[in-house]
Amino acid sequence: MSKNLDEIDLRILAEIQADGRITNVELAKRVGISPPPCLRRVRTLEEEGYIQGYRGLLDPRRLGFDVTVFASVHLSSQADADLRAFEQFVRAEPLVRECWMLSGEVDFILKCVAPDMATFQDFVTHLTAAPHVRNVRTSLVLHNSKYEAAVPLDVKVAG
Numbered sequence: 001m002s003k004n005l006d007e008i009d010l011r012i013l014a015e016i017q018a019d020g021r022i023t024n025v026e027l028a029k030r031v032g033i034s035p036p037p038c039l040r041r042v043r044t045l046e047e048e049g050y051i052q053g054y055r056g057l058l059d060p061r062r063l064g065f066d067v068t069v070f071a072s073v074h075l076s077s078q079a080d081a082d083l084r085a086f087e088q089f090v091r092a093e094p095l096v097r098e099c100w101m102l103s104g105e106v107d108f109i110l111k112c113v114a115p116d117m118a119t120f121q122d123f124v125t126h127l128t129a130a131p132h133v134r135n136v137r138t139s140l141v142l143h144n145s146k147y148e149a150a151v152p153l154d155v156k157v158a159g
Contacts, residue, residue, distance in 0.1 A: 001113065004048070005050070008031055008032070008033060008041065009020060009041060009045060009050075010153055011030070011031040011032075012031050012038065012041055012042060012045065013028065013045065013051070013151075013153060014153050015027055015030050015031060015154070016042070016051065016153075017150045017151065018042065018150070020054045020055070020056075021054075023063050024038055024042070027042070036092070039093050051136050057149060061115055063115070064115050065073065065076075065113040065114060065115055066115060067113065067114040067115070067116060067117055067119075067120050067140070068111070068112070068113050068140075068141040068144075069111075069113075069114070069138050069139065069140050069141060070109055070110065070111055070112075070139045070141065071110040071112055071114045071124070071127065071137070071138045071139075072106040072108075072109055072137045072138075072139075073086070073106065073107055073108040073109070073110060073127070073133060073135075073136050074105070074106060074107055074133075074134045074135050074136075075107045075108075075132045075133060075134055075137065076132050076134040076137045077132050077154070078107065082131070083101065083107070084133070085131060086107075086108065086131075086132060086133070087099065087101070089130050089131075090108070090110060093123070093126075093127075095112045095113060095114050095119070095123050096110050096111070096112050097111050097112065097113055098111040098125070099111075124136060124138065
């Protein structure tokens, strides 16, 4: 955690993380300061990148995306240009919701959603044909035991 954040900043972040639609007046009340300095602090947190954006969390299943799959991707080359090219490829793929570069056996892990298995299989065919993709292994999600989109601000960070 940055040394620039004081206790009020952390409380602001926790409140916004819990309710991104909170008004500045209510936020100021909850963190114990008046609205004008609260708004200044929020804007500073946004400008410094602590707050990356605001969005609603949608339920993929209610919207017809019944299939969630993790795809482990091995590339045939780990040259920087090839890694960046693969990242550019997945950024353009709407079924890919998250892409993480890893160390170890797997180069990337992708979290994908699809309306059905046929749509996902079409994507896998497209993915395996992408440049420098050596192989792809997929794991179908049966059940999500925990989903927490928040950063655990109450955990002490060493440093």
